[in-house]
Amino acid sequence: MPIVSSYRFHTGVSAFFDMATSDARALLPEHLEPIEVTHQRSVLSVTAFLFDDSVVGPYTELMFSVVVPPMVAQWGKHAKAGFFPFLAATSSEEARRIKGERFHFPYHEESIDAQFIETDARLRIRVFGAGDPILDLSVTPGAWETTTHLLQGFMMNGEERLRTTLQISGDYTVHEEEAGEMMLFPHQITSGILTQEVSPQPFREHWFKNGTEVFHQLETI
């Protein structure tokens, strides 16, 4: 499958929270099923990336996804996880225009600002829209390793069902110590997307550094 886009990032975070399965189902198209972490609780992924090299130069991106099962082929080519992004926002109008056209990610029309504040023990990400706070997310590291993850992203273009394979490589840490935290503020971007409680603590914290995110060409499924 040809590579469409490659983005180099300084920092990337994906924090997993449990959310009501009824909310997850409401966000997903008919052909996708949410993964349940426990009965009636599915997985909300909150992803934030600080890209330092791309076709549009450096920018930041925030993305909310429901975690879904990847589609299995031969296991060796099998993605570790699947995502259905239902809300995205970036600091760059050009970045969201390009990614929107190529991948049909559901971008919020207005730009955001994101601060990545890193200390030894914690990474704090503060996201603002027109000066108003949207999200404050903290994650913590476990053991670091260098790795490559193969993932699948699922999108819709009208009634068309689409899938892309993406590969994230770089320094990586993951754990389930519930040491992170997220605060969502009332904002146009986040309002109304979830009707029930989302845990304020991520049950799994992924943190990437100094890597690349590579998107493969979209497929119709």
Place this chain on the structure above:
Amino acid sequence: MSERTKETSATAVDIESAAPGTEGRRVDVDGTTEMIEQARPEALEYDYTNFYFGAGDDAFALLEPFDDWWEEVQPAGYYLYELPLHSAPGTRVDVKDTKTGDIRRGLVNFASYNYLGLSYRPEVKEAIKEAADTYGGGSSGSPILSGTTALHRRFAREIADFKGKEDALIFPTGYSANVGTIAGLMRSGDLIVADQYAHASIVDGMILSKAKSRFFRHNRPDDLERKLSGFEGKKLVIIEGVYSMDGDLPPLAEIVEICRRHGARLMIDEAHSAFVFGETGKGVTEHLGLDEEVDIHLGTFSKSLGGQGGYIAGSRRLVNYLRGFSRSRFFSCALSPVIVAGLRKALELAREEPELRERLWENVAYMRQLLGEAEVPTGDSESQVIPIMVRDDARIFSMAEEIFREGVFINPVKYPAVGKHKSRFRMSISAAHSREELEEGAEKIVKVLRRYEICP
């Protein structure tokens, strides 16, 4: 991938990378270097969760990719599960190494639940033989039809008496006890709140009941309170006496208080704590002085009594209702009378020999001391279940393999059974372990853990 080569070697411990082009490592055991081939690293990053869903309309679509993956990872560590024992689950066991075909004899056993060492006691075996002569092998029917024998009736009364409750109901397994009790009692529109570390049988019971299900953070009463708040209707809270992967106990007094305040019934699964905790062995509820505050007492016979089956104990009305509504019992064959006879004798021994519990707790304390002196991390365990916290998902199978070859039978536990980076060995201590066995087992485990720098 499963082939193994042997070559002679110096006796020094030697772990090194395999030759280029192969994935593997060499492990020196008793002067023989065993070349253990490894799966590709990416193969071990996958687990069962990756093969749960799949695209396509064929119900068998996942079989081939799972099989391909399994072929690669099974010899790299997954083979360590379901190894066949060639002996009783005593303090030492003979275990077939399915990778080599060898039977490894006399391994110190920390993998069995036989906490009081009752399953192979001569008195138990004799009772089983007598019952086999009288009743034959099986009960040949559902407990509500033809499967109940006089032994079943007596045993249920004995369990109720032991637990100090009005009545008890016997189930064919602990799994069916949880599923049948929860789904038998709760309905669509009700609320069940369970600890997030609750056993799979509790979760499956919640699913089958169709009630609204919530999980509170492990041992966090404040989160339980939040999950109960605002709900009007029937409520059931479910906790465990000893959590099987961590060996810790629930904060029962706080949970009881919250349940009472919210009008919720409280159920405790004492699978790992009944017959060992408390002055008379009733369980953690007795140990914490709150036995009468819990509404449903559930347990199993496969752990401390060394047999098989499960039970609930409580009020006469509770048992009477569940006798009619526990589908997992209703539609299963009753426990074999042979098993029941062994359980009756095991219960009798557990009641008559409180020194078994004393010895168990002495052994637990001694093992804690041995592991503590070696600075082995053991988490928050307060029980005979001691987790050895390795926290290395990538290397736990390698450690497990080396511990197995050193002469210790103990189960590795990794994601998804526990969280990411929470890999561990689950050590089960028995009253039957001798001091020498505890020392030998600890020494061999520590020797391997040191190689991996899990302890200094």
